[in-house]
Amino acid sequence: MIGIPTILISLVPENSKQMGPPRIFTPKGFKLGNCLGGPFQVELQREVMRDALSRWEAREEAGTLWEREYAEYTGYDDSWKKVLEEG
């Protein structure tokens, strides 16, 4: 079977990991809808992309989760997590 190497940017890694993604990167604390950062936060989006791609590039054990915090992110808001938990 031919596959294709992937990298997943997930904001809910505890859920995503259940599906067994081979490579997963989480920008910590970003709210849903801000997978790459906030609107027009171009430099931040670029940085998140480069970090995600570096995980794609690294030869690591399948399923390794990487997380990183970004000081530039300003949209921190935990309320969406409660909605998710309540289903």
Next chain:
Amino acid sequence: MSMSRRCIPYTPRTRELSQSVFALVTTAGVHLRAQEPFEVAGDNSWREIPGNVQASDLMVTHDHYDHRDADQDINCVFPIDRLRELAAAGIIGGVAEKHLGFMGFSQNLRDLYERAAPEMAKIILHTNADAVLLTAG
């Protein structure tokens, strides 16, 4: 070929990042404005997004996350402009001829697992993509 849900499917990369063409696949409900919107109550269909799409031609249909930021700047969930910049800078090999948008809220997980996901993977495999960046909301 069916796979155990306990295994992690892993395909190693065979090219360097700078030689690899990337496709975007998202579950954030992204599609062309001209395409039929997703059914937010549950939808296993996908939309093919051309590789040369303009960000302004894209929109989000999704009821399960606040996409007001993505409505302003689609790159929040579908980083097409960021991908192009990386290609122009030679950091990646290029932008794929096709991307996929999906809605990610499904009432039929079996169909998603057994039919939709493999078909989407096949579509991408038949393009010039060497790699995929997956995003959710």
